[in-house]
Amino acid sequence: MSKFLVSATWEDVPHLTPETKAQLLASIPAFQRDARSKGIPQLGSGAIYQISEDDLRIAPFSIPDHWPRAWALDTGWNWNAAVWMALDREAQTLYLYDCLKRATVEPAVIIDAIRARGDWIPGVADAADINKTDGQQTIRLYQRGGLDVQLPDKSVEAGILEVWQLLAAGRLKVFASCGPFFEEYRLYRRDEKGRIVKENDHVLDAVRYLVRSGRARMITKPVKEEHHGGETFSAPSGQAWMGT
16 A cells, blocks of 8 residues: 655645634744744754744746755655755855655656766765665766766764754755655654654655765866857866865
8 A cells, every 4th residue: 555645834725714723823833833823843852953934935036047956865665855055155155946745757758867966966865875886887877978976975863963053053955846855844743752754755855965975076167168160168167166
């Protein structure tokens, strides 16, 4: 028997007017408001990133060409998820500006989707917890498909800590259009024994890979230069991230 999860917030309930929502929120303790209105696990009762999604969400905008970018991919037997981030060097702030989540598909489909978003952008990709040899073979498959990709550092607790530090400092923002991210963020939690609940977390895993390993790979978009007899492209710049 197959199972699926549906997550809904007050924004998905058309009969709740803004006035009604305001009245309801006023009657709920502040620490319970996200849990009641958005289905987010109550702070202190298992949520891994104890920061309101409202503090992360921003309206989408056009990413400047001079901002370096990278992507990360998490693969699994039932889902594949990829995320793209750009860095505002001046503010040292990361922006998660795009994400993709699909049920299991052929690698060629994922490769095409990643290349369509900028085949010049480098990335890191997990190999579904298989052994090192097969993991390298999977990465070579992506590379033969035209992707600039390496295996990531998949350290779980260290990666979670890095993501948490960025979120807490306001240095990781997420475009409101990245629905799959927020769906997972609301339920990303630990069980009563402190273990991470490994359900519906592929996007969050990809975020961890990108923060942990992808930042060092970020580059800017190659600049087209006109020359007599043809076109050339200047080399992109790296070493984008200055520190946490």
